[in-house]
Amino acid sequence: MVRFRTHSVHTVLGAALAAVLLAGCAGQAAYQEGNALVARDQVAAGLVKYQEAVAADPSNAQYKSAYLRARDSAAARLLGQAESALAAGQAEPALQDYRRVLAFDPANERARAGLRQVEADRRHAAMLEAARAAFERSELDTARQKLAAILSERPGHEPARLLLLEVDQKAAEAPAGEAQLAAAFRKPISLEFRDAPLKQVFEIISRHSGLNFVFDKDVKADQRTSIFLKNSTVEAAVYYLLMTNQLERQVMDGNTILIYPNVAAKLKEYQEMTVKTFFLANADAKNIANTFKTILKSRDVVVDEKLNLVILRDSPEAVRVATQLVALQDVPEPEVMLDVEVLEIKRSRIMDLGIAWPTSVSFAPLAALDGAPLTIDQLRGLNRGNVGVISDLTATVNANKTDGDSNTLANPRIRVRNKEKAKVVIGDKIPNISTTISSGVGGFASESVNYVDVGLTLNVEPTIYLNNEVAIRISLEVSTLGESVTTRSGTVAYRIGTRSATTLLQLKDGENQVLAGLISNEDRSSGSKVPGIGDLPIVGRLFGSTRDQNDRTEIVLSITPRLVRTVQRPAASLSEFGAGTEASFRRRPDTTVRAPVQLPASPAAAAVVRATAAPAAPGSPVVPAPAPVGTPAAPVSVPPSQLPVTPQTGSPASGPPPASNPPLEVTPVPPPPPANPPTQQ
Numbered sequence: 001m002v003r004f005r006t007h008s009v010h011t012v013l014g015a016a017l018a019a020v021l022l023a024g025c026a027g028q029a030a031y032q033e034g035n036a037l038v039a040r041d042q043v044a045a046g047l048v049k050y051q052e053a054v055a056a057d058p059s060n061a062q063y064k065s066a067y068l069r070a071r072d073s074a075a076a077r078l079l080g081q082a083e084s085a086l087a088a089g090q091a092e093p094a095l096q097d098y099r100r101v102l103a104f105d106p107a108n109e110r111a112r113a114g115l116r117q118v119e120a121d122r123r124h125a126a127m128l129e130a131a132r133a134a135f136e137r138s139e140l141d142t143a144r145q146k147l148a149a150i151l152s153e154r155p156g157h158e159p160a161r162l163l164l165l166e167v168d169q170k171a172a173e174a175p176a177g178e179a180q181l182a183a184a185f186r187k188p189i190s191l192e193f194r195d196a197p198l199k200q201v202f203e204i205i206s207r208h209s210g211l212n213f214v215f216d217k218d219v220k221a222d223q224r225t226s227i228f229l230k231n232s233t234v235e236a237a238v239y240y241l242l243m244t245n246q247l248e249r250q251v252m253d254g255n256t257i258l259i260y261p262n263v264a265a266k267l268k269e270y271q272e273m274t275v276k277t278f279f280l281a282n283a284d285a286k287n288i289a290n291t292f293k294t295i296l297k298s299r300d301v302v303v304d305e306k307l308n309l310v311i312l313r314d315s316p317e318a319v320r321v322a323t324q325l326v327a328l329q330d331v332p333e334p335e336v337m338l339d340v341e342v343l344e345i346k347r348s349r350i351m352d353l354g355i356a357w358p359t360s361v362s363f364a365p366l367a368a369l370d371g372a373p374l375t376i377d378q379l380r381g382l383n384r385g386n387v388g389v390i391s392d393l394t395a396t397v398n399a400n401k402t403d404g405d406s407n408t409l410a411n412p413r414i415r416v417r418n419k420e421k422a423k424v425v426i427g428d429k430i431p432n433i434s435t436t437i438s439s440g441v442g443g444f445a446s447e448s449v450n451y452v453d454v455g456l457t458l459n460v461e462p463t464i465y466l467n468n469e470v471a472i473r474i475s476l477e478v479s480t481l482g483e484s485v486t487t488r489s490g491t492v493a494y495r496i497g498t499r500s501a502t503t504l505l506q507l508k509d510g511e512n513q514v515l516a517g518l519i520s521n522e523d524r525s526s527g528s529k530v531p532g533i534g535d536l537p538i539v540g541r542l543f544g545s546t547r548d549q550n551d552r553t554e555i556v557l558s559i560t561p562r563l564v565r566t567v568q569r570p571a572a573s574l575s576e577f578g579a580g581t582e583a584s585f586r587r588r589p590d591t592t593v594r595a596p597v598q599l600p601a602s603p604a605a606a607a608v609v610r611a612t613a614a615p616a617a618p619g620s621p622v623v624p625a626p627a628p629v630g631t632p633a634a635p636v637s638v639p640p641s642q643l644p645v646t647p648q649t650g651s652p653a654s655g656p657p658p659a660s661n662p663p664l665e666v667t668p669v670p671p672p673p674p675a676n677p678p679t680q681q
Contacts, residue, residue, distance in 0.1 A: 030053040034046045127146045219260065238257070248260055250271065275313045283330040284308075285309060317584070334567045336416055342412075347551075349402075350402035350549045396545075425455065526546075
């Protein structure tokens with residue numbers, strides 16, 4: 001029994017060992033096949049083989065490393081191809097490359113983002129085509145909404161930005177809520193009312209345009225108005241009626257408008273508020289918020305400095321103006337590249353010519369040379385024999401001329417934004433040690449080290465103008481290290497020579513300017529001569545030595561501005577646009593836009609409505625306004641109980657009252673008679 005169990009264990013171990021060996025062989029074979037496939041640029045098939053090798057031997061780091069390296073390399077190559085194709089407008093090849101990456105690397109975030117970008121580009125292209133079609137149909141509000149949606153998701157979308165500029169140039173800026181009313185608002189109309197009930201005027205406009213008007217309960221029932229318009233639009237008629245009667249409107253749906261008094265309480269109750277988030281690319285969020293508070297008088301403004309965005313809550317008209325203000329301010333800052341050359345020309349001339357004679361002679365007794373003290377008797381016995389010369393009586397002939405020329409060139413190129421400061425320092429930092437001594441009991445001394453810049457220091461501040469000129473404020477300082485100075489306490493300081501210049505100049509784009517004249521000229525002359533003879537003009541050179549030194553240093557600055565990004569002049573629609581009145585941002589209607597309507601060919605192209613309001617008498621017949629324009633309506637008598645009777649304000653007229661109330665006449669312009677008029681029955 002024991003033998004049987006031992007044999008079974010050996011069999012299992014052998015089978016396991018064989019399986020391990022076979023798996024190792026399979027993994028090695030798959031790994032080699034993967035290498036061969038990757039070498040032949042069949043990366044997808046090679047990755048499959050690498051995965052088989054890893055699955056066969058999960059603990060093999062070589063297989064995992066080869067798989068990850070090949071996967072990352074293939075993903076980088078395909079992602080680069082996809083991004084290049086996407087930048088060239090080829091969405092389908094980019095989509096295929098992104099999908100190929102996700103096939104072997106499903107967690108690749110760049111590929112997922114690329115797919116989202118492709119879908120967004122397709123959606124933006126469809127929205128752009130719809131906006132272009134709306135622009136061609138003069139539906140500018142619809143076009144602006146679609147373009148704003150594109151730019152809110154992708155601010156750098158150049159075709160959308162250019163089309164938005166074209167839309168703005170037409171100067172047809174209507175609030176977004178009235179886009180559905182554009183067709184009815186553009187219908188032509190002519191009105192002539194004198195002291196007529198306001199609601200009856202709106203009734204005539206409603207019949208002509210198909211719009212519904214709902215009145216707030218606080219709109220006066222006896223309010224009367226006068227209006228005379230010819231060849232105008234429904235929008236203009238509604239605008240003037242509201243403005244002259246202290247009323248305001250609120251769009252309820254595609255063909256319904258609510259009319260209410262223009263008072264603070266009603267505005268808070270009816271006026272809809274819009275919340276809009278402005279993501280800023282170039283402007284500062286605080287500056288935009290201050291602009292909103294100053295121009296729009298907005299109170300609900302939130303600034304997020306981290307994301308550089310501004311959130312505004314205001315009326316749709318105020319948000320429309322805010323959008324224009326942001327488009328005006330959120331532009332790239334102009335930049336300039338300053339090509340600077342600083343040249344230091346140093347010239348040194350040294351002339352050392354003559355004979356350097358000994359300047360002094362020393363005598364001493366010979367007895368004192370051995371170091372023994374002299375006695376008075378020895379001093380008395382001094383003579384030429386026991387007095388020696390102890391000075392060096394060597395004469396030196398100097399004939400030396402040294403010339404030195406050195407040029408130090410610095411050529412920094414710096415890119416600076418408009419009205420920002422830039423600084424260039426080329427040189428060394430020299431330590432300057434200062435000692436502080438504390439007096440009193442237990443006083444101590446402390447040392448501190450300050451570093452001083454020695455070399456070239458250039459400060460520039462450009463200002464870029466619309467005419468492509470650049471004003472540059474330049475400050476140049478060149479310092480040199482002089483001799484060291486040691487104080488009594490042992491502190492070492494340095495003498496520093498400085499030359500500086502500050503100026504303000506204005507140059508055109510690419511114009512070069514050379515600033516020179518920072519000259520340091522030193523002439524030094526020193527000599528050692530025999531008195532009297534050494535002062536003779538020519539012979540004096542034999543009885544003395546003279547050293548003449550001339551050092552001349554000049555700093556030359558050359559600067560050339562090259563504009564990288566100029567100041568963008570805003571479009572006419574952005575630099576000047578309507579912003580309502582002091583009390584309201586209500587937009588003035590654009591009466592130049594007309595809807596294409598089918599009217600009879602007659603000299604008068606618009607319907608003319610005449611109405612005269614008079615005091616109503618009980619029992620008087622009233623002829624209502626006709627049906628749509630162009631269809632003459634027969635007078636219809638309506639009982640007074642079915643019509644509102646509005647008494648006339650003011651004092652009654654003198655004389656007997658009229659027998660009946662004059663009817664309300666609505667006279668449409670008749671069509672021209674046909675060539676063969678039919679026989680009237």
